[in-house]
């Protein structure tokens with residue numbers, strides 16, 4: 147990149163002129179004087195190249211980079227404090243995530259747009275969602291997990307149909323309680339809402355284990371992809387493992403999964419560790435024979 151590099155030859159410049167590049171582009175690429183390029187252009191009687199400015203979408207696309215898993219990384223500007231992608235086009239500021247949403251849905255988003263695919267600040271058009279879309283996705287996740295209707299009141303007696311918010315995994319929490327918690331944090335004179343924290347892992351488990359028909363137990367707590375999880379004493383536990391330990395009074399060996407066909411069932415009698423699964427498989431083979 148030294149400026150002392152030999153100047154471009156006349157033939158090089160002419161070749162690029164004939165290829166239809168602009169004077170600016172040629173002078174930059176060949177590191178030569180722009181007026182020299184312009185002179186050659188008129189000498190040869192070649193038309194001027196008018197630079198087509200990028201469209202909003204083209205500029206957006208030029209600032210993105212595909213990442214494994216179908217995600218799209220923003221390689222353009224970001225907001226300093228939040229690291230959120232931002233973009234400027236013709237003196238106007240845009241949210242790259244909102245533009246991605248508009249491209250995907252053909253309409254402007256309602257509310258804040260973001261992706262919940264796990265890739266931080268992903269701007270893949272099919273990964274981002276607006277407020278309404280997120281709510282829909284979470285309700286679907288809730289239905290998938292069989293978490294049922296949102297209760298009428300929260301533990302503090304707030305009206306849940308009005309205040310309930312959903313987590314990405316479909317679990318519900320009270321938005322009013324959260325607001326009050328935040329208020330109390332800012333102003334220490336406001337009495338802290340007395341929140342009952344579980345004292346044991348067993349208590350934490352019981353809080354979210356809801357017996358349903360046929361001995362199955364539905365998990366109403368949070369879940370990491372396929373495993374129901376318990377947050378207790380600063381650690382995340384698999385609810386399957388806790389259910390196993392409570393039921394059998396011993397630690398499981400290997401992974402614990404439900405042996406029944408109800409998704410996320412945490413019934414102690416239904417979960418199995420590795421040796422139990424192996425026994426079940428052997429028994430199955432003994433009765434029905436090997437794979438056909």
Ligand SMILES: [Zn+2]
Pocket residue numbers: 216217218261263264265268269270273
């Ligand atoms: Zn993504």
Ligand SMILES: [Zn+2]
Pocket residue numbers: 300301302303304320321322323324
């Ligand atoms: Zn509440």
Ligand SMILES: [Zn+2]
Pocket residue numbers: 361362363404406407408411412413416
């Ligand atoms: Zn079950």
